Amino acid sequence: MKKYLKIWYLNTANAVMADVSKRVSAVFLLLGKSVRIVLFGSFLFILLSGKKQIAGYSLTQAMVFYLTFNLIDTLSQLLLRGTYYFRALVLKGDLDYILAHPINPLFSVLFAHTDFLDFIMFWPILAALVYSLTLLPAISLSGVFLFLILIVNGLMLAAGFHIFVLALAITTYEVDNALMIYRDLSSLGRVPVDLYREPVRFLITFVLPVGIMVTFPVKALIGLLNPSVIVVSVAVSVLFFGLSLYVWNRALSLYSSASS
Numbered sequence: 001m002k003k004y005l006k007i008w009y010l011n012t013a014n015a016v017m018a019d020v021s022k023r024v025s026a027v028f029l030l031l032g033k034s035v036r037i038v039l040f041g042s043f044l045f046i047l048l049s050g051k052k053q054i055a056g057y058s059l060t061q062a063m064v065f066y067l068t069f070n071l072i073d074t075l076s077q078l079l080l081r082g083t084y085y086f087r088a089l090v091l092k093g094d095l096d097y098i099l100a101h102p103i104n105p106l107f108s109v110l111f112a113h114t115d116f117l118d119f120i121m122f123w124p125i126l127a128a129l130v131y132s133l134t135l136l137p138a139i140s141l142s143g144v145f146l147f148l149i150l151i152v153n154g155l156m157l158a159a160g161f162h163i164f165v166l167a168l169a170i171t172t173y174e175v176d177n178a179l180m181i182y183r184d185l186s187s188l189g190r191v192p193v194d195l196y197r198e199p200v201r202f203l204i205t206f207v208l209p210v211g212i213m214v215t216f217p218v219k220a221l222i223g224l225l226n227p228s229v230i231v232v233s234v235a236v237s238v239l240f241f242g243l244s245l246y247v248w249n250r251a252l253s254l255y256s257s258a259s260s
Contacts, residue, residue, distance in 0.1 A: 004107060012114040015081075033121055057192055060135045061222060067129040069190045069214045072151065074118050074125055076158035082112030083162045087175040095170075096257050106248060109166060110159070136222065143221045146230065150217035153237045157213040158186075160237075163244035167251035189214030209236055 057065070086109050089095045098108045133139065161182050169175045188196070188204050193211035196204065205211030212233045219225040 004103070007103065007107075008111050008114075011082075011112055012116075015114045016116045033117065056194065060132060061218070062191065064129065064132045064136065064221075065192050065215065065218050066190055067125060067132055068151070068218050069186075070125045071122075071129055072154045072158065072214055073186060074122050075155060076162070078115050078118035078122060079155075080110055080159060080162045081115040081118075082110050083165055083175070084179065085113055086166055086169050090169055093257070095255070099252075099255075099257075105252070106163070106166070106245075110162065133221075139221065140223070143223060146225075147217050147221035150212075150220050150230070150233065153234055154213035154217060156237050156241050157209055160241040160244035161186075163241075163248050167244070167247045170251040170255050186210055186213070192218075206236060209233075209240060212236055 089098065089109065095105075095109075098105050101108060165175060165178045165182065168178050185204070185208055189210045193201050193205055193215045201211070205215075216225060216230075216233050220230060
């Protein structure tokens with residue numbers, strides 16, 4: 001574990017130096033991320049400000065859902081940014097060198113780059129989320145504990161999605177479109193999945209488990225998720241992550257290297 005933490009630290013340091021060297025681009029990217037989050041949050045506030053509830057949720061609860069989505073999305077982009085650089089490794093044959101290293105290749109490609117801009121964005125999102133949580137009435141310690149557990153559960157699902165994309169890059173050389181599809185699907189979790197009609201609600205909850213990733217943590221926090229559903233959601237996440245690892249190992253076994 002110490003060795004892998006050191007490798008991640010070195011990768012992060014290199015990524016930060018690369019981002020800092022492009023200051024103007026970094027500022028504009030940071031502004032773009034901030035404007036996108038603020039605009040949709042403002043839209044949500046305007047949409048709900050004239051109503052007491054929507055789909056059974058108050059304005060404060062809806063904002064917690066939205067901020068939780070942004071927290072999970074930002075953390076996954078922060079930690080798993082290496083996925084966006086993987087296609088070039090396959091096309092140039094640099095994956096051969098990674099496979100020859102005495103470390104896990106999945107770790108090498110998944111955590112190859114840490115997005116410093118998302119690290120900056122993480123803190124105001126976290127502060128806004130904590131402030132919104134203080135506005136919710138009667139939050140129990142057990143609810144907060146389940147909220148944190150399901151946040152980790154959501155990050156595991158996000159990691160599974162990214163691993164599937166990595167496997168796809170080996171077999172089809174496709175990354176960008178697959179990542180955009182993932183981003184579009186995950187953006188459905190900006191609002192509670194209860195707002196969607198069946199069968200879309202079931203589809204994005206259990207088949208493409210965006211609801212488990214984003215909506216379930218907040219529902220557990222406010223006491224709207226029974227224990228059996230929590231157990232099922234964790235089981236789905238573990239199975240999904242395990243399946244992604246199997247697909248990755250299978251794709252890796254089909255990789256014929258640049259030399260061939």
